[in-house]
Amino acid sequence: MQTFVTEAVDWPETAPDLREQVRALVAAHGERDPVRRANCWTKADAGFSKRLGDAGLLGMTWPTEYGGHERSQLERYVVIEELLAAGAPVGAHWIADRQSGPLLLRLGNEDLKRRWVPAIARGEAFACIGLSEPNSGSDLASVRTAARRDGDGWVLNGQKVWTTGAHVSHFMIALVRTEAGSERQQGLSQFVIPMDAPGVTVKPIIDLTGAHEFNEVFFEDVRLPETALLGTEGDGWKQATAELSLERAGPERYLSSMVLFLELVRYAGARQDMALQQLIGRLTADAWTLRLMSASVAAKLARGEDPALEATMVKDLGNSYEQAIPQLVQAAADFADADAATLRDVCFYLLQVSPSFSLRGGTREIIKGIIARGLGLR
Numbered sequence: 301m302q303t304f305v306t307e308a309v310d311w312p313e314t315a316p317d318l319r320e321q322v323r324a325l326v327a328a329h330g331e332r333d334p335v336r337r338a339n340c341w342t343k344a345d346a347g348f349s350k351r352l353g354d355a356g357l358l359g360m361t362w363p364t365e366y367g368g369h370e371r372s373q374l375e376r377y378v379v380i381e382e383l384l385a386a387g388a389p390v391g392a393h394w395i396a397d398r399q400s401g402p403l404l405l406r407l408g409n410e411d412l413k414r415r416w417v418p419a420i421a422r423g424e425a426f427a428c429i430g431l432s433e434p435n436s437g438s439d440l441a442s443v444r445t446a447a448r449r450d451g452d453g454w455v456l457n458g459q460k461v462w463t464t465g466a467h468v469s470h471f472m473i474a475l476v477r478t479e480a481g482s483e484r485q486q487g488l489s490q491f492v493i494p495m496d497a498p499g500v501t502v503k504p505i506i507d508l509t510g511a512h513e514f515n516e517v518f519f520e521d522v523r524l525p526e527t528a529l530l531g532t533e534g535d536g537w538k539q540a541t542a543e544l545s546l547e548r549a550g551p552e553r554y555l556s557s558m559v560l561f562l563e564l565v566r567y568a569g570a571r572q573d574m575a576l577q578q579l580i581g582r583l584t585a586d587a588w589t590l591r592l593m594s595a596s597v598a599a600k601l602a603r604g605e606d607p608a609l610e611a612t613m614v615k616d617l618g619n620s621y622e623q624a625i626p627q628l629v630q631a632a633a634d635f636a637d638a639d640a641a642t643l644r645d646v647c648f649y650l651l652q653v654s655p656s657f658s659l660r661g662g663t664r665e666i667i668k669g670i671i672a673r674g675l676g677l678r
């Protein structure tokens with residue numbers, strides 16, 4: 301049976317300088333509303349993404365030929381960890397830098413790579429993920445959006461839903477059916493769809509906090525050139541599920557509530573309250589364990605290994621941690637205190653959005669099923 305083996309991560313010598321660089325960039329961006337700093341990897345700020353691009357902190361591991369900086373996976377990890385811990389508004393470029401860019405570099409034709417990858421690294425092109433549909437979430441193999449050949453290109457029709465950031469994105473990588481009459485995992489392909497293509501309509505979905513983060517996206521006779529096909533026709537299922545590993549591996553899967561944790565430390569500092577101290581001790585120990593597990597995944601990726609099972613375990617445990625923090629803070633703090641206003645605001649925001657933490661990127665039940673299979677239990 302495979303087990304999760306954590307390891308002492310050999311952090312790069314450049315890590316301290318990189319941390320300072322990121323902290324300075326975030327500080328120069330100015331103090332931001334603490335509520336907006338929570339769950340920050342969904343908060344889009346194109347200006348901040350451009351600043352990161354100008355500083356060489358996007359596309360860090362990619363070839364210089366495509367605008368990257370050929371730095372190590374662990375250097376990239378240091379940067380994204382610092383950004384998330386600070387609650388920086390990284391949502392605009394997050395998906396493009398995390399998964400769309402690497403996917404394009406691995407599977408894209410020259411046309412797609414030249415068009416999009418350098419622009420992502422400059423912080424100028426943002427991407428969204430077109431997997432879910434009204435009747436295809438966990439059961440992704442039931443996607444119905446379809447592209448059919450037409451002359452030397454394709455015509456696309458259908459609908460995606462829950463598309464995070466579609467309204468700020470320049471392109472979508474979508475999973476669609478390319479073989480008429482095919483079922484389940486067969487006959488699926490991936491396409492790169494410019495969001496300004498005629499026939500693409502984005503409609504906002506407003507969440508219960510009033511925020512606009514995700515959307516419905518409709519495709520009506522959208523014409524795509526042959527070069528819009530990503531990878532191999534019919535290999536869409538294999539390609540999309542491999543991409544999900546990139547989506548599940550990072551520290552964003554346990555750091556979403558970190559700003560609330562920091563607020564808790566500030567609030568507790570002025571009090572002699574043993575219960576609060578114990579809670580902080582417990583949350584610190586859990587954070588440290590998750591960090592070690594998450595960094596182990598990054599170290600394995602850096603060695604070219606495929607830690608898909610370990611990444612899935614980090615997502616599951618990490619989501620439980622970031623969901624637990626607002627509940628524990630609500631139980632421990634006295635929100636009637638005059639100096640608890642910020643703590644309360646951040647906590648109330650996270651209480652509303654945290655149920656989604658274990659939905660996005662794959663629901664808890666599906667993730668547990670993948671872990672069970674990986675451990676040889678089913």
Ligand SMILES: Cc1cc2nc3c(=O)[nH]c(=O)nc-3n(C[C@H](O)[C@H](O)[C@H](O)COP(=O)(O)OP(=O)(O)OC[C@H]3O[C@@H](n4cnc5c(N)ncnc54)[C@H](O)[C@@H]3O)c2cc1C
Binds near residue numbers: 428436439464465
């Ligand atoms: C904040 C957020 C952002 C998102 N962003 C994107 C995005 O950018 N792009 C995108 O494509 N999608 C996105 N999604 C969609 C997300 O991936 C889906 O919500 C998710 O895959 C679940 O699908 P569903 O909502 O259709 O639920 P369903 O699949 O209908 O599931 C409903 C419930 O049934 C359970 N269930 C389903 N099947 C099984 C099974 N076989 N065994 C046991 N239990 C099962 C589920 O775990 C869940 O609890 C986002 C979702 C959220 C919440």
